[in-house]
Amino acid sequence: xAPPLAAAAAAAAAAAVSSSSPLFSSSSSLPLPRRHLPPSxxxxxxxxxxxxxxSSAAAAESAGRPLLEARDLVACVKENGQEILSGxxxxxxxxxIHALMGQNGSGKSTLMKMELYFVSLYTVxxxxxxxxxxxxxxxxxxxxxxxxxxxxxxxxxVLFKGENLIDMEPEERSLAGLFMSFQAPxxxxxxxxxxxxxxxxxxxxEKKGLPALEPLQVYPIIEEKVNAxxxxxxxxxxxxNEGFSGGERKRNEILQLSVLGADLALLDEIDSGLDxxxxxxxxxxxxxxxxxxxxxxxxxxxxxxxxxxKPSYVHIMEKGKIVKTGDRALANYIDESGYKxxxxx
Amino acid sequence: xxxxxxxxxxxxxASCSTPLRVASPVVRFRRPAPVVSxxxxxxxxxxxxxxxxxxxxxxxxxxxxxxxxxxxxxxRSASALSLLSTRWPTRRSNEAYRFTDISYLRSLPISLxxxxxxxxxxxxxxxxxxxxxxxxxxxxxxxxxVSALADLxxxxxxxxxAAALAASAGFADKDLFYDFNAVGAKDVVVVHVPxxxxxxxxxxxxxxxxxxxxxxxxxxxxxxxxxxxxxxxxVAIIEEHFGQExxxxxxxxxxxxxxxxxxxxxxxxxVQQQSFAAAHTKWTVVxxxxxxxxxxxxxxxxxxxxxxxxxxxxxxPETNTQLSTFHFSAQNKQIHDLHSKLILDYPRGRSQQIxxxxxxxxxxxxxxxxxxxxxxxxxxxxxxxxxxxxxSSKALVNVKPNLQIIADDVKCTHxxxxxxxxxxxxxxxxxxxxxxxxxxxxxxxxxFGAHVINQIPFKPIEKKTLAHFKALxxxxxxxxx
Numbered sequence: 001x002a003p004p005l006a007a008a009a010a011a012a013a014a015a016a017v018s019s020s021s022p023l024f025s026s027s028s029s030l031p032l033p034r035r036h037l038p039p040s041x042x043x044x045x046x047x048x049x050x051x052x053x054x055s056s057a058a059a060a061e062s063a064g065r066p067l068l069e070a071r072d073l074v075a076c077v078k079e080n081g082q083e084i085l086s087g088x089x090x091x092x093x094x095x096x097i098h099a100l101m102g103q104n105g106s107g108k109s110t111l112m113k114m115e116l117y118f119v120s121l122y123t124v125x126x127x128x129x130x131x132x133x134x135x136x137x138x139x140x141x142x143x144x145x146x147x148x149x150x151x152x153x154x155x156x157x158v159l160f161k162g163e164n165l166i167d168m169e170p171e172e173r174s175l176a177g178l179f180m181s182f183q184a185p186x187x188x189x190x191x192x193x194x195x196x197x198x199x200x201x202x203x204x205x206e207k208k209g210l211p212a213l214e215p216l217q218v219y220p221i222i223e224e225k226v227n228a229x230x231x232x233x234x235x236x237x238x239x240x241n242e243g244f245s246g247g248e249r250k251r252n253e254i255l256q257l258s259v260l261g262a263d264l265a266l267l268d269e270i271d272s273g274l275d276x277x278x279x280x281x282x283x284x285x286x287x288x289x290x291x292x293x294x295x296x297x298x299x300x301x302x303x304x305x306x307x308x309x310k311p312s313y314v315h316i317m318e319k320g321k322i323v324k325t326g327d328r329a330l331a332n333y334i335d336e337s338g339y340k341x342x343x344x345x
Numbered sequence: 346x347x348x349x350x351x352x353x354x355x356x357x358x359a360s361c362s363t364p365l366r367v368a369s370p371v372v373r374f375r376r377p378a379p380v381v382s383x384x385x386x387x388x389x390x391x392x393x394x395x396x397x398x399x400x401x402x403x404x405x406x407x408x409x410x411x412x413x414x415x416x417x418x419x420x421r422s423a424s425a426l427s428l429l430s431t432r433w434p435t436r437r438s439n440e441a442y443r444f445t446d447i448s449y450l451r452s453l454p455i456s457l458x459x460x461x462x463x464x465x466x467x468x469x470x471x472x473x474x475x476x477x478x479x480x481x482x483x484x485x486x487x488x489x490x491v492s493a494l495a496d497l498x499x500x501x502x503x504x505x506x507a508a509a510l511a512a513s514a515g516f517a518d519k520d521l522f523y524d525f526n527a528v529g530a531k532d533v534v535v536v537h538v539p540x541x542x543x544x545x546x547x548x549x550x551x552x553x554x555x556x557x558x559x560x561x562x563x564x565x566x567x568x569x570x571x572x573x574x575x576x577x578x579x580v581a582i583i584e585e586h587f588g589q590e591x592x593x594x595x596x597x598x599x600x601x602x603x604x605x606x607x608x609x610x611x612x613x614x615x616v617q618q619q620s621f622a623a624a625h626t627k628w629t630v631v632x633x634x635x636x637x638x639x640x641x642x643x644x645x646x647x648x649x650x651x652x653x654x655x656x657x658x659x660x661x662p663e664t665n666t667q668l669s670t671f672h673f674s675a676q677n678k679q680i681h682d683l684h685s686k687l688i689l690d691y692p693r694g695r696s697q698q699i700x701x702x703x704x705x706x707x708x709x710x711x712x713x714x715x716x717x718x719x720x721x722x723x724x725x726x727x728x729x730x731x732x733x734x735x736x737s738s739k740a741l742v743n744v745k746p747n748l749q750i751i752a753d754d755v756k757c758t759h760x761x762x763x764x765x766x767x768x769x770x771x772x773x774x775x776x777x778x779x780x781x782x783x784x785x786x787x788x789x790x791x792x793f794g795a796h797v798i799n800q801i802p803f804k805p806i807e808k809k810t811l812a813h814f815k816a817l818x819x820x821x822x823x824x825x826x
Binding site: 148149169170171173174175180182185186187188189190191192195196199200203204207239240256260 | 768769770771773774775776777778779780781782784788789791792793794795796799
């Protein structure tokens with residue numbers, strides 16, 4: 001057990017310092033175990049890695065079928081053509097947990113004149129007001145992957161399970177096994193939460209050629225998931241997200257994930273708006289649905305979530321690109337020193 | 346009052362040069378022979394005060410109501426009097442009908458239901474207190490505090506009802522259809538909830554069923570209900586209008602009057618699912634005294650021509666009024682019209698009005714929502730919101746939300762939105778969960794109406810109405826395809 005672990009740690013250390021390279025997830029020779037890795041000394045001095053080294057690492061990476069492969073992904077806002085992803089390369093394999101981190105845009109005025117910002121992943125949605133003092137951020141990689149109509153892919157490829165994701169309708173992406181949690185879940189007045197879950201569940205069953213389920217057949221299953229998240233069952237009788245608190249909305253997203261299941265879940269700042277206890281329930285639920293064949297990508301600003309759901313890879317984004325990939329040590333480093341340390345290192 | 350005078354010959358058509366002298370409490374419609382032909386009546390249009398069609402219908406109504414309760418006399422005579430000088434409303438002549446084409450009402454001859462109560466079994470009701478009208482004729486009324494006007498024993502309740510009906514004679518904002526009902530109402534059901542009595546969980550279920558006569562005419566019926574909630578009383582009313590299984594062509598012209606006394610509360614649910622060949626012209630007249638509550642939920646998804654006049658008058662300060670209405674106009678040339686009027690004359694009234702309308706196919710919707718905040722209605726808090734959804738290029742809505750504010754210390758808000766599509770974010774959210782765009786749109790159409798239907802506080806009625814709406818929505822979508 002010791003040698004592989006050491007190798008993993010070494011690889012992770014190497015990964016932590018790798019700068020932007022075409023194949024990010026390929027830096028470790030083994031799929032990393034989900035438990036806590038021994039802390040490794042991380043040097044953040046930029047070190048040029050030869051492309052040869054990167055590709056040999058890629059060749060060494062053979063375990064785990066790739067679920068999602070993004071190559072040179074370029075995307076922009078449809079309305080004004082503003083580029084928000086400028087050549088993202090990312091591979092997520094079965095059983096992996098990825099975390100995407102990046103600096104927060106602190107508002108539109110600072111965004112304009114910021115000399116150094118990592119927000120490319122997080123473009124501030126200028127149309128939406130600040131709520132509760134928190135910027136409503138739009139992390140485009142998630143919504144681009146999930147097919148939001150406001151964004152347009154202008155270059156590169158994204159394969160999901162080997163199929164071209166870009167050509168799929170949003171619902172086809174979902175039915176193919178991709179789940180995206182919304183940072184700001186939408187209120188749908190009049191649509192009962194339970195009916196909504198049933199409708200989504202039956203859309204999946206229809207896709208698989210299974211007969212639709214009746215409301216009463218599903219209730220025990222859904223109720224169990226609601227209890228697991230320590231939510232009030234009353235939430236099922238309310239309209240989707242209508243009048244929900246921020247925390248309730250986030251938990252409701254995870255409820256949808258746990259009821260519908262997914263091969264790859266993209267969780268967008270599920271930690272914001274949750275108190276410590278609620279975060280634990282959410283993390284427990286997320287850990288509970290992970291299988292050796294399913295994967296997860298989280299977007300977060302905070303270390304705390306990563307202590308509960310332990311990522312095998314941490315990516316740092318800047319100006320629409322992944323500039324660094326490492327293991328959890330990288331996240332620890334950011335937690336202590338901030339993004340600026342990486343930028344200036 | 347005691348001795349109705351012989352029939353007063355009311356001069357018809359153009360012959361009214363002198364003011365009408367009507368000393369008698371009962372006016373009779375007798376057109377001078379020879380009968381004025383419809384052609385002549387319309388030819389002599391301009392100065393005419395009376396309208397031949399109006400008089401003809403009034404006469405028919407009067408003939409059909411041979412024996413009615415004397416308590417109705419003041420109301421009947423006042424309405425009969427105004428019918429003499431009321432013209433049939435047209436889109437050009439009458440602002441209140443500017444967007445509503447009621448020509449369907451004169452497309453067929455009018456017939457009236459037989460005198461005797463038909464021997465039909467009343468539809469089943471899940472509630473102990475229930476009333477059934479068949480084609481406007483009262484067939485049964487059960488429950489505490491529920492009685493036909495004619496059956497009321499002399500005493501306080503009877504006097505109260507008589508006074509309320511007499512007061513209705515002076516209703517200033519009435520129109521032709523209100524008067525038709527007053528003249529044609531055979532009997533009135535009175536729901537009288539005594540002071541301090543709460544029946545909030547035990548609703549009074551009023552069912553109005555209608556049928557066509559199948560002979561090419563339109564049966565007209567004029568049921569009337571009076572609800573009085575005395576001081577501190579609470580009552581829930583469920584009012585349902587529906588056609589028989591086979592549908593049919595008929596004209597329902599009901600009136601519901603509600604008096605909410607001090608600190609009393611009336612929760613009123615109204616579901617209209619008439620046959621699609623029916624005409625439905627309806628008045629709901631509410632008076633609210635000090636600190637009273639009136640909560641109203643309307644779901645109108647039936648009838649070919651539907652006109653609802655909702656009139657709420659404040660009689661004291663600190664009233665609370667909540668109105669939620671939903672109309673669905675999907676059938677061929679179907680018309681749904683809501684004219685609501687809320688008159689605030691006293692301080693610190695609160696009101697919240699939500700109006701929702703879906704028009705699809707060649708459906709037509711009209712909304713005129715008037716809120717009058719008069720001089721003494723200071724610190725009024727009135728909100729009004731209307732949202733219309735147009736699902737086809739031939740659907741049409743005319744929306745006129747209007748607040749008339751004279752007081753200077755009030756909080757009034759209103760909003761109107763007319764849209765051809767749903768919030769793209771909501772559609773996308775559903776798509777992101779694997780639901781295709783079409784199913785998502787269907788779900789949101791349903792939700793649009795369910796938002797109001799869900800406010801019906803009684804589960805069996807809510808469920809039934811939701812199911813009915815769902816079926817209609819599905820069939821209208823098939824028609825559009």
